[in-house]
Amino acid sequence: MTLSLEQIEVKNINGVSAQKQAELHAFGVSTVKDLLEYYPFRYEDYRPRSLSESKHGDKVTVEAKVIGIPVLQRFGGKSRLSCKLVAEPFMFTATWFNRHYVREQLTAGRAVVITGKWDQKRSQISVSDHEFPDRGEGKTGTLQPVYSVGGKITQSWIRKIIKQALEQYGELIPEILPHVILRKYDFMPRKRAIATIHQPEDSREGQQGRRRMVYEELFMFQLKMQAFRVLNRGRQDGVVHTVDNATVRQFVRSLPFELTDAQKHVELEILHDMRSPYNMNRLLQGDVGSGKTVLAAIALYATVRSGFQGALMVPTEILSEQHMRSLTRMFEPFGITVGLLTGSVNGRKRKDLLASLQMGMIDIVVGTHALIQEDVFFRELGLVVTDEQHRFGVNQRGVLRRKGYNPDVLTMTATPIPRTLAISVFGDMDVSTLSERPKGRVPISTYWVKPDLMERVLKFISREIDLGRQAYLICPLIEESEKLDVQNAIDLHIQMSQAFPAYKVGLLHGRMTSAEKDEMMRAFYSNELQLLVSTTVVEVGVDVPNASLMIIMDADRFGLSQLHQLRGRVGRGEHASYCVLVADPKSEIGRERMSAMTDTDDGFEISRRDLELRGPGDFFGTKQSGLPEFRLADMTADFEVLEQARDDVAELLRDSAFWTSPDYTPLRQYLQSQQIFQGELID
Numbered sequence: 001m002t003l004s005l006e007q008i009e010v011k012n013i014n015g016v017s018a019q020k021q022a023e024l025h026a027f028g029v030s031t032v033k034d035l036l037e038y039y040p041f042r043y044e045d046y047r048p049r050s051l052s053e054s055k056h057g058d059k060v061t062v063e064a065k066v067i068g069i070p071v072l073q074r075f076g077g078k079s080r081l082s083c084k085l086v087a088e089p090f091m092f093t094a095t096w097f098n099r100h101y102v103r104e105q106l107t108a109g110r111a112v113v114i115t116g117k118w119d120q121k122r123s124q125i126s127v128s129d130h131e132f133p134d135r136g137e138g139k140t141g142t143l144q145p146v147y148s149v150g151g152k153i154t155q156s157w158i159r160k161i162i163k164q165a166l167e168q169y170g171e172l173i174p175e176i177l178p179h180v181i182l183r184k185y186d187f188m189p190r191k192r193a194i195a196t197i198h199q200p201e202d203s204r205e206g207q208q209g210r211r212r213m214v215y216e217e218l219f220m221f222q223l224k225m226q227a228f229r230v231l232n233r234g235r236q237d238g239v240v241h242t243v244d245n246a247t248v249r250q251f252v253r254s255l256p257f258e259l260t261d262a263q264k265h266v267e268l269e270i271l272h273d274m275r276s277p278y279n280m281n282r283l284l285q286g287d288v289g290s291g292k293t294v295l296a297a298i299a300l301y302a303t304v305r306s307g308f309q310g311a312l313m314v315p316t317e318i319l320s321e322q323h324m325r326s327l328t329r330m331f332e333p334f335g336i337t338v339g340l341l342t343g344s345v346n347g348r349k350r351k352d353l354l355a356s357l358q359m360g361m362i363d364i365v366v367g368t369h370a371l372i373q374e375d376v377f378f379r380e381l382g383l384v385v386t387d388e389q390h391r392f393g394v395n396q397r398g399v400l401r402r403k404g405y406n407p408d409v410l411t412m413t414a415t416p417i418p419r420t421l422a423i424s425v426f427g428d429m430d431v432s433t434l435s436e437r438p439k440g441r442v443p444i445s446t447y448w449v450k451p452d453l454m455e456r457v458l459k460f461i462s463r464e465i466d467l468g469r470q471a472y473l474i475c476p477l478i479e480e481s482e483k484l485d486v487q488n489a490i491d492l493h494i495q496m497s498q499a500f501p502a503y504k505v506g507l508l509h510g511r512m513t514s515a516e517k518d519e520m521m522r523a524f525y526s527n528e529l530q531l532l533v534s535t536t537v538v539e540v541g542v543d544v545p546n547a548s549l550m551i552i553m554d555a556d557r558f559g560l561s562q563l564h565q566l567r568g569r570v571g572r573g574e575h576a577s578y579c580v581l582v583a584d585p586k587s588e589i590g591r592e593r594m595s596a597m598t599d600t601d602d603g604f605e606i607s608r609r610d611l612e613l614r615g616p617g618d619f620f621g622t623k624q625s626g627l628p629e630f631r632l633a634d635m636t637a638d639f640e641v642l643e644q645a646r647d648d649v650a651e652l653l654r655d656s657a658f659w660t661s662p663d664y665t666p667l668r669q670y671l672q673s674q675q676i677f678q679g680e681l682i683d
């Protein structure tokens with residue numbers, strides 16, 4: 001049996017020492033397969049061009065002849081060498097900086113190929129690279145790949161090694177796409193596609209190779225998702241919830257408000273899934289304030305009334321406390337018990353809680369990551385809900401799910417994405433969307449002001465507080481430094497306490513203990529504090545309906561979705577609410593964010609703009625999102641390919657030959673390697 005490329009370590013490539021192997025490892029490259037999939041992110045164009053086709057400022061490569069006498073100037077430790085060259089029909093001056101030794105080589109009449117920036121106005125090229133064809137040098141005429149490198153791995157070394165790897169092992173690159181697909185899109189064979197991405201003959205060929213591999217990545221991703229779904233659809237071994245409509249209605253009637261039409265619709269979708277023997281795997285997306293929590297509550301109620309336990313996992317302690325409070329309020333009249341498990345529940349208390357949970361004396365547990373610790377057991381877990389799902393990885397959700405026997409799963413997110421996109425990227429989930437907010441909400445007015453208007457902002461704060469409302473003041477975000485964030489919050493808190501001696505000003509940041517944070521939030525809920533100075537720890541989910549003013553300092557530093565989340569902390573009650581963005585953006589993207597925020601408070605529109613501004617890499621690509629990162633494909637730019645791949649996979653899976661025909665063996669092997677058949681989805 002021949003080895004496959006993922007079994008061959010890179011040190012088997014000629015020229016890769018054990019030392020180099022270790023250095024490559026830091027780039028996520030350990031096997032030949034990894035190396036061959038380490039694609040360049042752009043190309044240097046060394047193909048000769050005629051200057052008459054080039055524009056001022058272009059980087060060009062031209063074949064030229066020396067016609068002048070080189071002139072060397074020195075100043076300080078630096079030097080500048082210039083020489084007249086001709087590339088028919090142009091005569092121009094080539095200049096080299098700090099490479100005085102080139103002078104000797106520039107003999108009259110000698111052919112030279114130079115690469116550099118074309119200054120058309122002054123007929124000059126400042127040379128970045130040159131070759132003498134009479135020495136048989138060889139970049140000219142090619143596109144050179146540019147890889148992401150660093151440390152001891154240099155660009156020229158990695159080019160050489162990848163070239164070597166292709167020579168040694170290129171023949172072992174297997175085809176995995178089935179013939180039907182190759183024919184349908186006229187794709188080149190995989191071997192050639194990978195080789196040509198590293199060493200394109202010309203850009204058209206490189207494009208073709210890339211087109212194929214982008215498709216392949218998206219196709220395999222869709223295959224994994226859809227096969228998982230098809231296989232699990234057949235399995236009727238999910239929890240069957242037996243709760244009847246009358247029982248559910250009793251609970252819904254006890255709520256202090258009537259469900260919106262959108263909520264009613266989603267309620268039906270959820271209950272339908274829960275009653276079926278198939279596993280529910282549903283994503284509920286809805287803008288901030290659209291009322292997702294109550295749907296989680298209905299689902300949790302339904303699981304308890306069917307004889308099971310439910311778990312609600314949230315990303316922060318503050319949020320878990322809040323959910324604990326509101327669920328307890330809702331469930332108390334029905335004799336349903338709710339427990340809280342976070343990192344700060346310890347000792348005796350934790351032990352008791354775990355015991356009650358395991359014995360089934362607690363119906364519902366709310367908590368943070370603490371829920372997925374090894375020693376947490378349920379008597380019979382029927383439903384897992386995760387709020388603000390983008391904060392958790394797929395794996396974390398998976399761990400919680402495995403604490404029961406195929407419990408139903410509901411995940412909720414306030415970062416909505418367009419429905420078609422959702423279906424394509426969350427291929428293994430059903431998607432429900434809350435498209436309207438509860439009636440009677442006053443829209444939030446959003447203003448963008450420059451920092452020199454801070455005095456006016458302070459006046460605005462006192463006006464709102466004097467009306468009986470409360471305000472948040474969010475400190476600037478200082479990248480990579482929680483310590484500075486905290487310092488900022490502390491300083492701002494002092495300033496505000498001095499500016500508003502008549503009010504109680506609270507402070508919230510990530511370095512406080514949970515008990516301290518909790519106490520602060522409780523005081524804010526109960527209006528003992530009128531102004532809360534905070535870092536972004538209040539970002540997700542926090543619900544204080546009396547708060548009507550959100551002020552965000554240096555707002556341009558925050559991402560758009562995050563700004564929208566923060567803004568969503570106000571406008572949650574019947575009071576007119578305001579969001580003030582204090583910013584003097586230096587960058588275009590900062591200004592764009594400010595205008596997006598003042599233009600709209602529709603979360604779907606915001607996330608569309610965010611996607612546009614940040615690019616999908618950032619939007620989806622974070623490890624936290626639980627979504628795959630692709631090597632070549634780009635979730636938005638290649639969205640049409642993604643849809644195409646999705647449809648192709650669906651068609652393929654409908655054909656029973658998929659499970660038997662040798663043409664699909666590589667695909668089935670891939671699924672095997674992803675443990676899809678065991679009913680698990682690994683990322």
Ligand code: ADP
Nearest residue numbers: 257258259260288289290291292293294438543
């Ligand atoms: P999110 O979707 O952001 O999680 P929440 O579930 O926290 O939103 O709901 C926001 C607020 O709206 C809460 O105070 C909640 O009680 C209230 N709410 C939810 N549904 C309705 C409704 N149908 N009518 C009126 N208020 C509602």
Ligand code: MG
Nearest residue numbers: 292293387541
């Ligand atoms: Mg919420």
